[in-house]
Amino acid sequence: MQLKPLVRSLAVALSIVVIAGCSSTGGTQDGDSYGSQDGSSMGAGTSGAGTGGQYGSTTGSGSGAGQQADSRIPEVRTIYFDYDRDTIKSEYESAVMAHARYLRANPNAQVVLHGHTDERGTREYNMALGERRARAVQRFLNIQGVSNSQMSVVSYGEERPAASGQSESAYSQNRRVVFNY
């Protein structure tokens, strides 16, 4: 457990190096075919998901802000699911897309997708449902061009609830996939 802060500060240090590198090389970055999407093309890419997912080769004007966004781990690291579902809800697609961009832009980054369920139902069956959710996110990221070697999946089932109690609000906070870098 003590490793995590260290890993995190390393990631921050690396980000700084990457940002510095980007500004000196003027907009190109590794992960070429998926790289250099700026803020506006991100939006386009997100809406493009419905029309066939053209995320590759969005070449061009990498603004400083865009570079920075792709070199930092996205802020939203938890997405939520409907009861008994593993479908990524449309409201979270942009959040998952941000992770896809980050992972493509940072091929050395590794993410562990933690799948969780609410407490209803049996523990081991929920373990399987939590894995289904995490794998749904993994598949989505893979389709967006993230290498499977950058991703792993761990289901926690109902064992690590984020909220306690038996209300629907607690349940809805517990049905989630968390991106752990």
Added chain:
Amino acid sequence: MQILSKVWLFCALLLISSIANANANLTIEITRGSDQALPIGVVPFAGNEGMSEDIAQIIQDDLERSGLFEPLERSAMFEKPSQADDVEFGTWRSLDVRYLVVGRAEQTGSGYQLQFDLMDISGQRRMIGESVTANANDLRGAAHYISDQIFEAITDIRGAFSTSIAYVTAQGLGDNMQFGLYVADADGRNSQQVLTSDQPIMSPSWSPDGRKLAYVSFETERPAIYIQDVATGQRVMATSFDGINGAPTWSPDGRRIAMSLSKDGQPEIYIMDIGNRSVERLTNSNSIDTEPAWSPDGRSLLFTSDRSGGPQIYQYSLGSGETKRVTFTGNYNARARYSPDGDQIFLVHRSSRGYQVARQDLEGGRLVVLSDSTRDESPSVAPNGTMVIFATQQGNNGVLSAVSADGRSSFRLPAAQGDVRDPAWSPFLN
């Protein structure tokens, strides 16, 4: 197969606290009494003054917990015989008592000699009696042994009061949780810590000799199945494949463990040979297959699968490799366990009121709901088949509860704090 190289390594000492008494005893609350319970009197043992345990009280509590007996209040006993010859049958008949237990304790060099007699009041005869040698530090064990003898003499069913239960405790939320694996006497007392971790512990399963537990621990930040000797604390990591390593259950011959692994995609049922650690895949479906349970004869396995949509119970025959669906009532039936005679199954059933423990005859029987809460799970059957222990909720806390196999009586085992869940009733230990 790098996993195999890790297999016989003994794991981190920090996580194993050597068997130490921990203050996590469970208490008993009888929640439902049977109207068909047999009235019995258990007279306080002569010579019990000054001893650390009240022998008659332990026996009385054991018998009451079984749901088959209704003990007479002590305050109603105006005679206190301590041996068969002193019992006035008329006195006890007038108190509507059908059976009477009398006894006495005598101090010996290293402990006590406990003599008891079981009297049939209506038949006016002594049924059994025995002198039991007890260590001073195991008076509860001696009392449970006496309970077992009394229970069997009256019901013709082997007593299960000298057994243990394993269970998991949890406290906290999210990334700040503490988990514990404990073993306690069947009455919730004498709890011993087996393992603690800040990562989840799940699904304890007893070896058929009652010496070891297989369980799931996330202590490496992902699930792995471990096998641990309860008395010595020694343990090994049995599996740590990619994906789920879950739901271990020991075969009746003690040589294999059935489990659910998702290393090849969806969770499937596998059997691991404990001797050489090889795993053999049994199921092959594009669905969730988990929660295996061995039949008492070792020839088939129950498991949960959502191959038909929602979770239902299926039975896999090891000989033929055939699979057949067993449950058809409702749209959620999961985590089944066989009764010791193999004729019935106990499972978690979702009704309009939530999740309950239910019983069903294996061969196309009607499903009978046994518990009455809304989030009951993890049923585990006593080795004599008379009771089923399971996890339920009391307020916001998980607690253990037990119900008689006929559903007539139940009791609860609340803990002082935190959640208690995932109970596993041990096999007979003596």
